[in-house]
Amino acid sequence: MVADTVCVIFGIYALAAGLGMVIEPGRATRVLDEFDTSPALAYVTGAFMFFLGAAVLALVDDFATVTRGITTVLAAGMIIESLLMLAWPKPIFALARWMVPEDDHVRGFGLVTMAFGLVIAVLGIV
Template identity: 45%
Template sequence: MVANTVLLLFGMYWIASGIGLLTGPARIARLIDEFEASPALGFLCGATMIFAGGGTLSVQNSFSGVADGLATLLVAGVLVEGLLLVAWPKPLWALAHWMMPDDDHLKGFGIVAVALGVVVFAIGAI
């Protein structure tokens, strides 16, 4: 039950993020730049991710099925990303800049995000 909810939420998030990348690539690029320029915002976001990811991982930590395993991996990823944002954010910013050098790349990642979101949402809905 928790796994399905996690997958539905991640699916919705990726669909919405992908649509944001498709409809406003310049806005997303600016968002990344401004987020990187604010160490306090990165720290607070990372701390929130640590507690949200760790708390969810405490109740969703099974690999007994596809949905359980996928949800566990996604939540563990949130925890790791939060830890990186707090302790050492430079690799995350480097990855973000490498993945999104211009509007064409942003739109490409938008398409990928929507597609992954639909797949993950569908797995959670089953």
Template identity: 30%
Template sequence: MTDLLATVFGIYMIAAGLGLAIDRQRALKIIDEFEAQPALTYFGGAVMTLAGAALVLTHNIWQGWPAIMVTLIGWGCLIEGVLFLTVPTQFMGAIKKFMPSSTIMLVFAIFAIVLGAALIWL
């Protein structure tokens, strides 16, 4: 199961990282629209919470770097979802502090691409 999840997350991270690197302004628009729609913020938080909980409950493995990465992604998803459900305004404010910096966004995009590739091929 670890290999399957690592590959799925890797594909997503490469695609999302490339999208962010290519069009950083789009990422800013997405965040603004996500924040402006409370129902969307709630729904996104609910989906992340459910997905994160499912991952944590089925894949909470702390041995071997691919398994640890998948587990950390699950925990991250769960925590992010809970934050979107409980303190969406404060959480979006924290996210937006990093977004205006083109350099930080590019570093994040490159990190996502490299981590995604590592999850697929290592």
């Protein structure tokens, strides 16, 4: 039940985030710029992500079903990313900038993110 709900919530988030990248691709660069210029923003985001990922992982930490496996991987990924954001955020932002060098790439990642979100949400509903 928890894993299904997490998949639906994460799927809806990915759909909205992907749609934002498709509609306004320049915003991705501005968001990365804000993280670069505000260590406090990166730290607070990392701390929030850590506790949220850890809470989800405390509730779902196995691969008994597809949604439980997806939730486990998502939560573990959140924990790893959040710890990097707390300790050493520059490589994460450098990777993000490398992945989206221009608006067409951002739109492409947006479409992929939307597709991923749709699949995750549907798996959580079914």
